[in-house]
Amino acid sequence: xxxxxxxxxxxxxxxxxxxxxxxxxxxxxxxxxxxxxxxxxxxxxxxxxxxxxxxxxxxxxxxxxxxxxxxxxxxxxxxxxxxxxxxxxxxxxxxxxxxxxxxxxxxxxxxxxxxxxxxxxxxxxxxxxxxxxxxxxxxxxxxxxxxxxxxxxxxxxxxxxxxxxxxxxxxxxxxxxxxxxxxx
Numbered sequence: 001x002x003x004x005x006x007x008x009x010x011x012x013x014x015x016x017x018x019x020x021x022x023x024x025x026x027x028x029x030x031x032x033x034x035x036x037x038x039x040x041x042x043x044x045x046x047x048x049x050x051x052x053x054x055x056x057x058x059x060x061x062x063x064x065x066x067x068x069x070x071x072x073x074x075x076x077x078x079x080x081x082x083x084x085x086x087x088x089x090x091x092x093x094x095x096x097x098x099x100x101x102x103x104x105x106x107x108x109x110x111x112x113x114x115x116x117x118x119x120x121x122x123x124x125x126x127x128x129x130x131x132x133x134x135x136x137x138x139x140x141x142x143x144x145x146x147x148x149x150x151x152x153x154x155x156x157x158x159x160x161x162x163x164x165x166x167x168x169x170x171x172x173x174x175x176x177x178x179x180x181x182x183x184x
Contacts, residue, residue: 003037003051004179008099008147009168011181012049017056017143019079022121024055031076031119034059041176043097045135047142050098052179056080058139065131073132080116080140083125087111092134094148100172102163106151108137 006012020027030053038046038059047058061074087110095103111129114136118124128136138148149157149164166172170180 001033001036002040002177003033004177005037005041005046005097006050006052007167007170007172007178007180008164009181010052010098010179012052012054013098013142013147014145015049015054016145017047017049017054019056028119031057031059035061037176038097041097041174045139046097047139049142049145056143058143060132060135060139062132062135073128073135076119077114077116077136077139078118078121080114080136080143082112082114082137082140084113085109085111085137087129092131094134094138096138096148097176099147099149099164099167100174100178102149102160102167104149104152104156104160106138106148108134108151112136114140 034046034051037051044062044064045058045060048055056079058077058080063072063074089107090110091105091107093103094106110133111127112133113125113127115123115125141147149160168181
């Protein structure tokens with residue numbers, strides 16, 4: 001089932017996601033719905049807060065970047081914890097399904113080491129670099145109550161203020177369903 005994506009301005013996007021256990025209600029259904037929602041909206045990642053759940057869960061699929069010489073990573077991350085970010089910082093233009101039509105260059109570390117659980121709650125520790133590291137950092141931020149616009153300069157944020165307010169009021173036209181804070 002395709003879920004509505006939470007728009008900028010909804011308080012759930014600023015909450016720190018709680019860790020969950022295998023007994024989380026309808027977890028497999030939630031993950032399946034998140035995949036369907038992400039693909040419907042043409043995203044490369046989706047975090048549970050973006051579908052209204054303040055939990056530490058996100059998914060990524062970097063297949064869209066295959067032409068950029070990065071290996072495809074398609075994974076579920078539960079209770080993720082970034083252990084280390086390193087490597088040279090690099091800028092890349094990021095966007096977000098919760099903040100449609102706004103894209104900005106964001107500087108992030110090129111490499112990371114992360115510990116997480118997969119959908120069967122097996123604990124995994126892995127290192128990532130390149131675009132996979134960037135997508136993971138972006139989605140991980142969602143689970144920590146951060147958005148990509150928090151990584152840009154104060155001046156750029158001020159310049160985007162009216163656009164962000166408009167998004168929070170439902171003015172963004174997208175081809176996926178959004179949950180607008182003012183209409184809850």
